[in-house]
Amino acid sequence: xxxxxxxxxxxxxxxxxxxxxxxxxxxxxxxxxxxxxxxxxxxxxxxxxxxxxxxxxxxxxxxxxxxxxxxxxxxxxxxxxxxxxxxxxxxxxxxxxxxxxxxxxxxxxxxxxxxxxxxxxxxxxxxxxxxxxxxxxxxxxxxxxxxxxxxxxxxxxxxxxxxxxxxxxxxxxxxxxxxxxxxxxxxxxxxxxxxxxxxxxxxxxxxxxxxxxxxxxxxxxxxxxxxxxxxxxxxxxxxxxxxxxxxxxxxxxxx
Amino acid sequence: xxxxxxxxxxxxxxxxxxxxxxxxxxxxxxxxxxxxxxxxxxxxxxxxxxxxxxxxxxxxxxxxxxxxxxxxxxxxxxxxxxxxxxxxxxxxxxxxxxxxxxxxxxxxxxxxxxxxxxxxxxxxxxxxxxxxxxxxxxxxxxxxxxxxxxxxxxxxxxxxxxxxxxxxxxxxxxxxxxxxxxxxxxxxxxxxxxxxxxxxxxxxxxxxxxxxxxxxxxxxxxxxxxxxxxxxxxxxxxxxxxxxxxxxxxxxxxx
Numbered sequence: 043x044x045x046x047x048x049x050x051x052x053x054x055x056x057x058x059x060x061x062x063x064x065x066x067x068x069x070x071x072x073x074x075x076x077x078x079x080x081x082x083x084x085x086x087x088x089x090x091x092x093x094x095x096x097x098x099x100x101x102x103x104x105x106x107x108x109x110x111x112x113x114x115x116x117x118x119x120x121x122x123x124x125x126x127x128x129x130x131x132x133x134x135x136x137x138x139x140x141x142x143x144x145x146x147x148x149x150x151x152x153x154x155x156x157x158x159x160x161x162x163x164x165x166x167x168x169x170x171x172x173x174x175x176x177x178x179x180x181x182x183x184x185x186x187x188x189x190x191x192x193x194x195x196x197x198x199x200x201x202x203x204x205x206x207x208x209x210x211x212x213x214x215x216x217x218x219x220x221x222x223x224x225x226x227x228x229x230x231x232x233x234x235x236x237x238x239x240x241x242x243x244x245x246x247x248x249x250x251x252x253x254x255x256x257x258x259x260x261x262x263x264x265x266x267x268x269x270x271x272x273x274x275x276x277x278x279x280x281x282x283x284x285x286x287x288x289x290x291x292x293x294x295x296x297x
Numbered sequence: 298x299x300x301x302x303x304x305x306x307x308x309x310x311x312x313x314x315x316x317x318x319x320x321x322x323x324x325x326x327x328x329x330x331x332x333x334x335x336x337x338x339x340x341x342x343x344x345x346x347x348x349x350x351x352x353x354x355x356x357x358x359x360x361x362x363x364x365x366x367x368x369x370x371x372x373x374x375x376x377x378x379x380x381x382x383x384x385x386x387x388x389x390x391x392x393x394x395x396x397x398x399x400x401x402x403x404x405x406x407x408x409x410x411x412x413x414x415x416x417x418x419x420x421x422x423x424x425x426x427x428x429x430x431x432x433x434x435x436x437x438x439x440x441x442x443x444x445x446x447x448x449x450x451x452x453x454x455x456x457x458x459x460x461x462x463x464x465x466x467x468x469x470x471x472x473x474x475x476x477x478x479x480x481x482x483x484x485x486x487x488x489x490x491x492x493x494x495x496x497x498x499x500x501x502x503x504x505x506x507x508x509x510x511x512x513x514x515x516x517x518x519x520x521x522x523x524x525x526x527x528x529x530x531x532x533x534x535x536x537x538x539x540x541x542x543x544x545x546x547x548x549x550x551x552x
Contacts, residue, residue, distance in 0.1 A: 054446070076456070078449045104451050140483070140530055147467065189470060191309070194333045196359050201331070201459055208460055212402065215444065242540075251543030264536055272527035281519055285497075288506030289544035 054108075056082040056210050057130075057153050058164035059203060060122045062178055065091045065170050071102030072200025073167075074109040079204075080211035086114045086122045086164075119166065119178045124233035126164040128156055128273070131182035132202060133173050134195065141271060142184040149186045150209035161229055165206060170199055177259070180266040181232065183273060230279040238279050238286075239266055245290050309363075311337040311465050312385075312408050313419035314458060315377045317433055320346045320425050322353030327455030328422075329364040330357070334459075335466035341369045341377045341419075374421065374433045381419040383411055386437035387457060388429050389450065398440040405464035407439070420461060425454055483530040493534050493541075494521055500545050 059077055064070050064087060074085055087094065094115050103110050116122035123129050130149055131141075144152065153163050166182060168174035179185075188197060188205055197205075243252065243262055252258040272278070314332055319325050319342060329340055342349065349370050358365050371377035378384050385404055386396075399407065408418050421437060423429035434440075443452060443460055452460075498507065498517055507513040529537070 054448075075451055079445045079452055079456075081446045106449065106451070108449070140528075140533075145467075190334045190466070191336045193309075194361065194363070196330055196361070197334055201334075201456075204456055204459065205463055208463075211444070211446070212400075246540060246543050249543035249546045251539060261536070264533070265540065268527055268529065268533045268536065271529075272523055274523060274526075278519065278523045281516075281523065284506060285501060285520070286544065288501050288504030289541065290547075291504045292545075293547035 054081050054083055055157075056080075056084075056207075057157070058084040058086060058123075058126060058162070059207075060086045060088060060119070060164050060166045061090070061199070062088045062119055062122075062166060062174060063091060063169040064167075064199065066199075067092055067096040067098030067100075068102045069170060069199040070096060070099035071104070071106075071110075072198075073203045074099070074103040074106040074113075076200055076204035076207050078106040078109050080207035081214070082207050082210065083109055083112065085109050085112070086116060088116045088119050088122050090115065119181060120232065120236050123164050123166070123181060124231065124236070126162045126232050127229035128161050128163045128184075129182045129232065130163070130165045130184050130186045131174050131179050132165055132167045132186045132188075132206065133179065134187060141179075141182065141267065143187055144184060146186065146188055146206050146209040147213075149184075149206065150213040152184070153210060154213050162231075167199060167203060176263050180263040180270070181236070183270050228275050228277070230274045230276050234276065234279050235269070235274065238283055239269070241283060242286050245286055248290075248293075309336050309338050310412075311335075311339075311462070312412070313339040313341060313378075313381060313417070314462075315341045315343065315374070315419050315421045316345070316454070317343045317374055317377075317421060317429060318346060318424040319422075319454065321454075322347055322351040322355075323357045324425060324454040325351060325354040326357030326359070326361075326365075327453075328458045329354070329361040329368075330359045331455055331459035332462050333361040333364050335462035336469070337462050337465065338364055338367065340364050340367070341371060343371045343374050343377050345370065374436055378419050378421070378436060380417060382416045383418045383439075384421060384437045385418070385439050385441045386421045386423075386429050386434050387441045387443075387461065388423065388434065389442060396434075396437065396440050398442055401441065401443055401461050401464040402468075404439075404441045404461065405468040408465060409468050422454060422458060483532070485529045485531045485534040489531065489534050490524070490529065493538055494524070496538060497541055500541055503545075503548075 059073065059082060061070060061073060070087065070090065077083065077085060090096065100110060156163050165186060166174060166178060168178065186206065188202060190197060246252050252261050314328065314337060316325060316328060325342065325345065332338065332340060345351065355365060411418050420441060421429060421433060423433065443457060445452060501507050507516050
């Protein structure tokens with residue numbers, strides 16, 4: 043099924059889709075196909091299990107060359123989102139994370155509003171079985187979750203991307219007003235944000251805060267999540283870097 | 298991806314899905330799986346090419362036994378819809394047919410309204426390549442069509458059913474999408490927040506950050522606004538206080 047007789051303004055573009063450690067080429071191809079059906083074109087892969095290019099992905103993409111030819115490969119999730127300003131993490135898991143949660147419809151509207159204001163948005167999808175890990179979730183601003191029949195929730199990766207892309211397309215047809223609250227912001231890039239995180243964590247290591255070692259990853263996630271929630275601007279990230287410098291300035295020689 | 302922690306009333310049931318001359322078992326299984334994800338249970342097949350049961354269908358149904366075990370097989374489309382009151386035909390083709398046309402969202406709402414009034418509704422999907430023929434279309438009351446990127450419309454059968462079933466489910470949730478304010482239940486008190494601000498600002502004064510004096514109020518507002526945006530929890534405020542202590546711990550004597 044495809045096509046319509048309606049006059050659309052497809053606005054090819056839309057949010058970036060990032061697949062973290064996708065395992066099956068079929069799912070990568072299905073993702074590309076689902077994306078292009080609904081006007082999304084920017085697909086990035088983090089550590090695809092079977093490398094790249096992938097013949098199975100190509101065949102299951104059903105000719106979505108516009109997406110497949112432009113796929114970018116990254117070693118890390120942080121690298122894959124470094125030029126983006128706002129990241130949603132698609133996950134089914136309920137975890138003790140205090141981020142905003144929304145379904146595909148609300149996420150699509152949120153995306154439209156942000157992108158209309160010049161914010162670069164990406165959506166992370168985890169590996170087929172495990173889903174996104176906590177470190178990847180800590181890089182995200184909001185959680186996207188798809189409600190299903192409580193007795194049978196079995197959406198695969200391609201289907202999840204399809205629903206998200208579909209809602210993106212439908213919101214474009216309906217027209218969404220840019221949110222003036224978002225327009226004024228000059229949101230920091232993820233690259234700047236991660237650089238701040240790393241500077242902070244280095245100083246916290248020096249200060250003996252991130253101990254014992256087995257608790258360090260969770261403590262770092264807590265801090266990263268906390269700052270993600272603030273949707274920091276460029277200027278705010280610079281202020282925070284200044285704060286860290288100021289707080290550590292009067293330290294004596296390292297012990 | 299699947300599941301949520303919300304209490305839903307799934308109302309298993311929904312419209313009957315009728316696949317006319319489906320060719321690939323994979324698509325039949327994907328249809329069953331897509332249906333059950335979103336609460337639909339009544340699947341009927343008209344002249345499935347490879348007969349029934351179909352091992353490929355079973356394996357791609359991913360355990361949607363509730364649908365698969367109840368599949369009914371018919372020789373004719375007319376027979377498959379005989380007990381229904383209202384039939385929609387899913388098709389991409391534009392033909393000289395004077396029936397109402399609607400997208401999945403409007404179709405789902407229309408279904409809900411009819412079924413709430415006791416009307417039995419079914420949705421016809423045609424063979425993978427050819428789609429529904431004119432005789433089958435003539436049995437339908439309305440046309441359901443899914444708008445896609447005009448330059449790349451390539452939804453397969455399972456995907457089309459998925460989108461229709463998804464819209465059915467979402468109309469049933471009726472505003473049950475997670476509220477973006479959810480997850481804020483542990484929010485820190487303003488008292489704790491201000492105590493953290495004051496501790497931070499005291500240390501920043503010591504570190505010489507809040508200078509010159511005439512800029513101090515604006516700098517403080519910038520920092521406070523930044524942390525307010527994060528809607529911090531109790532635990533996060535405690536973490537941040539720990540961060541400030543850690544960052545200042547190694548300071549030498551005040552100068």
